[in-house]
Amino acid sequence: MSVIIERIQFDEKGLVPAIVQDASTKKVLTLAYMNAESLKLSVEKGETWFYSRSRQELWHKGATSGNTQRIVEMRYDCDQDAVLVEVEPKGPACHKGNESCFEESFYKSEEVSTDGSSILTQLEKVISDRFDQRPEGAYTTYLFEEGVDKILKKIGEEAAEVIIAAKNRDKEELKWESADLLYHMLVLLKEQGLPLNEVFQTLEERHNK
Structure with a gap:
């Protein structure tokens, strides 16, 4: 571990910026700072530890709020003077209660490509939240409450609608029905406890063959 820390190019104050990113959605959650000690603690504990420049002390993210961040992977950039921390967040990252500290947009291009x-x-994250919280009146809550048979029935219905739209050469209808099918598939994956990332990995393995 000491060898890794020695590679990091800390600034004159002994700090390195740490960009925290949701490992699942790839959304940037916050920008914080680490010193050698907090970096070491982060690796040892498997959760984010930072150095507060205002309080001039170490702090464990979520120690008081409970909004901890389990570390999935840590990388440094090509100049080794910044760290990227991919995490599984337990609750919001921002002290204002927002998912991310970067919620206020001040410029957006009119040409936006969608990944x-x-x-x-x-969407998988939203469905997961619905599974945990079960908000009253939400359609996703209804599906989870009804159980796997209801979810499978809906998948069958949506698959049939996709077939009909395709047979009719109706691209607009096909687009909407395909989106419905994908949504219900994500609900099923959550009900079965199968992360979407494992499906992506299977596709990647097949592609690489």
Whole structure:
């Protein structure tokens, strides 16, 4: 571990910026700072530890709020003067209660491309929250409460709608029915306890063959 820390190019104050990113959605959650000690603790404990520049002390993310961040992977950049920390967050990252500290947009290009895998992982997270919280009146809550048979029935219905739309050469209908099918598939994966990332990994393994 000491060899790794020696590679990091800390600034004159002994700090290195740490970009914290959701390992599933790839959304940037916050920017914090680490010194050698907090970096070492992060690796040893498997959760994020930072150095507070204002308080000038170490702090464990979530120690008081419970919003901890389990570390999935840590990497440094090509100049070794910044660290990327991919985490599984337990609750919001921002002290204001937001999922991310970067919620306020001040510029957005009119030409925005959508990463399909990104929206799927975001939807998976929403479905996971519905599974845990079961908000009253939510359709996803209804599906989970009804159980696997209801979910499978809906998948069968949506698959049939996809077939009909394709046979009719109706691209607009096919688009909507395909989206419905994907949503219900994500609900099923959550009900079965199978992470979407494992499906992605299977696809990647097949592609590499």
